[in-house]
Amino acid sequence: MKTDVLVFAAHPDDAELNIGGTIASLVKQGKKVGIVDLTQGEMGTRGTIQTRKKEAELASGILGINYRSNLYLGDSLLHNSRENQLKVIREVRKLTPSICITGAPHDRHPDHGKATQLVLDSLFYSGLAKIETSDEHGAMQQSWRPYHILHYMQDQPFDPDFINDISSFWEIKKAAIEAYKTQLNVAEPGEEAETYISTPRFFKQLEARARYFGHLGGFEFGEPLKYYNGPMGVKDLDFLFKNSPIK
Numbered sequence: 001m002k003t004d005v006l007v008f009a010a011h012p013d014d015a016e017l018n019i020g021g022t023i024a025s026l027v028k029q030g031k032k033v034g035i036v037d038l039t040q041g042e043m044g045t046r047g048t049i050q051t052r053k054k055e056a057e058l059a060s061g062i063l064g065i066n067y068r069s070n071l072y073l074g075d076s077l078l079h080n081s082r083e084n085q086l087k088v089i090r091e092v093r094k095l096t097p098s099i100c101i102t103g104a105p106h107d108r109h110p111d112h113g114k115a116t117q118l119v120l121d122s123l124f125y126s127g128l129a130k131i132e133t134s135d136e137h138g139a140m141q142q143s144w145r146p147y148h149i150l151h152y153m154q155d156q157p158f159d160p161d162f163i164n165d166i167s168s169f170w171e172i173k174k175a176a177i178e179a180y181k182t183q184l185n186v187a188e189p190g191e192e193a194e195t196y197i198s199t200p201r202f203f204k205q206l207e208a209r210a211r212y213f214g215h216l217g218g219f220e221f222g223e224p225l226k227y228y229n230g231p232m233g234v235k236d237l238d239f240l241f242k243n244s245p246i247k
Helices: 014-028 051-065 084-097 110-125 167-178 200-217 238-242
Strands: 004-007 034-039 066-070 098-103 146-153 161-165 222-227
Touching: 004 014, 004 084, 004 110, 014 034, 014 051, 014 146, 014 161, 014 167, 014 222, 034 051, 034 084, 051 066, 051 167, 084 110, 098 110, 110 146, 161 200, 167 200, 200 222
Parallel strands: 004 034, 004 098, 034 066, 098 146
Antiparallel strands: 146 222, 161 222
C-alpha cells in the first residue's frame, strides 16, 4: 500500500478541523491521502468510542481518502516512548508517503503538542535502517523518511509559511466536520455537556479563520501551513506561475 500524503492527528476530527480542505484538494488532484489517528478521543466529554469511530468513517468517505488507521495510544496518555514511536514508524514504512502533515508544535490541548513531537521524532527514526520493524505479516520493513513535513494550525495561531487555497473545497471540509455530530457544531447539546469546540459559535470562528487566512493568501478560504525545519528549498519557480491570488 502506498500513500502520497499521510496526515497525523492526535484525535479523530483533528485532521478534518484543521486540514480537511487541503486533504480534499489533494484527493481531487489524484493524490492518495491517508490519515493516522493516534487515539480514539476516548476522553472527550461528548460521544463514545463507538460513535467517534462511525463519525470518522463517515468523514473519511466525504473527504475521499484511501486509508485511515488508529494507533490506540491513549487519549490524554500520549507518551513519546520507543514503543509508541515504533507504531508510528510501522505506518510510515508501510505507506511510504512523500509528504507528512502533522499538528501544531504547541497548542491549547496538551495532546496536540505531545502528538506532534512523537510524530516528528518517529519520522526521523523511520529513516534509520538499524531501527528494525516488521509488518503485520512478519516481513521486515525498509527504512523510509518523507521528503517534506508540514504543520497544520490548530487552536493557537502561528505565522504560516504558506496558505493553501481551499475555496473550492470549503463545503467538503464543512461536511466532513459536521460528520462528527456529537463533537462539532452541535445546536442542541442534549444531555451531554457543551464543550469548547461543540458549539455553533466555535464553528463560526473556524469559518472566520479560514476566511481570514484565505484573505491573506488572496483567496476566499485558506488553510495555513508551516514547513518543518524550514526554509523550504525549491529547484525552480514554476509553482509561482500556477497561482494568481487576488491581492
